[in-house]
Amino acid sequence: MNCDKIKPLLVGYLDGELDDEQIRRVEEHIAVCRECSAELDEMKRVRKILRKMSEPTMPDAFWQQYWNGIYNRLERQIGWIIFSIGMIVLLSFAAYYLIEDFFLDPKISLLLKFGIGAVILGAIILLVSVFREKMFAIKHERYREVDR
Ligand SMILES: [Zn+2]
Structure with missing residues (x-):
């Protein structure tokens, strides 16, 4: 042979x-x-x-985790967007009534108006700061996903 x-x-x-x-x-x-x-x-x-x-290069468990990750992130982002819209609406209302009923009321002392105004301004700055930090974290998270 x-x-x-x-x-x-x-x-x-x-x-x-x-x-x-x-x-x-x-x-x-x-x-x-x-x-x-x-x-x-x-x-x-x-x-x-x-x-x-x-063969499929990734096991099913990986894809499951991957899609769960995307879903969770989306859920969190949507949560934040809805929360932000709600806050903006509430703050707008609060600001409107506050200016009309409180700051424009001549019977309330100027010092009290200044005190309340300072507290509100401080709270808004803090809120914006936290919000910006959260937005940065979301952006950062997205980049980390690309790196992987
Ligand atoms: Zn041979």
Whole structure:
């Protein structure tokens, strides 16, 4: 049995397409022929790589986590947007009534107006600061996602 007759059978051997007689011939030959045995090993190696490439590269658990992560982030962002809109509406109302009923009321002392005004201004600055920090954190989180 020479190599030229065995080599064409190697692909069929790997694919399990040979009959018993052909399998016996191939196995007998590669047991004694180093060249054909090496060729078979190389073919097996290439097969393995091809199979790995065609497999989904990421396990399902990873994608599950990935989509959960996106969903959670979206949920948090939507939460923040709704919260912000609510705060803006409430603050606008508060500011409107405060100016009309409190600051424009001539019976209330100027010092009290100044005190209340300072507290409100301070609270607004703090709120904006916290909000900006949160926005920065969201942006930062997005970049971290890209890095990964
Ligand atoms: Zn051979």
